[in-house]
Amino acid sequence: xxxxxxxxxxxxxxxxxxxxxxxxxxxxxxxxxxxxxxxxxxxxxxxxxxxxxxxxxxxxxxxxxxxxxxxxxxxxxxxxxxxxxxxxxxxxxxxxxxxx
Numbered sequence: 001x002x003x004x005x006x007x008x009x010x011x012x013x014x015x016x017x018x019x020x021x022x023x024x025x026x027x028x029x030x031x032x033x034x035x036x037x038x039x040x041x042x043x044x045x046x047x048x049x050x051x052x053x054x055x056x057x058x059x060x061x062x063x064x065x066x067x068x069x070x071x072x073x074x075x076x077x078x079x080x081x082x083x084x085x086x087x088x089x090x091x092x093x094x095x096x097x098x099x100x
Contacts, residue, residue, distance in 0.1 A: 010076060013069065021053035021063040047079045 003009050020027045020034050027034045037054045048068040055062050069079070 015067070015069070017051075017065075017067055019051040019065055021051065021065060042081055049081055 019038050022034050040051045048066050051065040053063045
């Protein structure tokens with residue numbers, strides 16, 4: 001996003017991801033089961049959420065995902081995140097509730 005106006009604007013940006021890190025067919029067959037293998041961690045030094053899927057066997061490769069925002073210019077405040085269930089987040093977003 002770019003502010004093309006002559007005055008400063010403060011914008012809050014919210015992103016959402018439902019991480020599975022598995023084949024779509026496997027997730028569709030057993031969605032609750034697929035999510036059991038996903039672990040997340042916040043890396044403050046990089047402002048990044050990392051997600052990985054624990055392998056179910058020794059020969060299955062470990063998949064990783066990095067979720068971050070790249071900004072140019074001045075940013076205000078601190079990066080915030082919340083790990084929550086999709087239904088909880090969607091309900092809060094629809095009601096206008098702000099996350100801490």
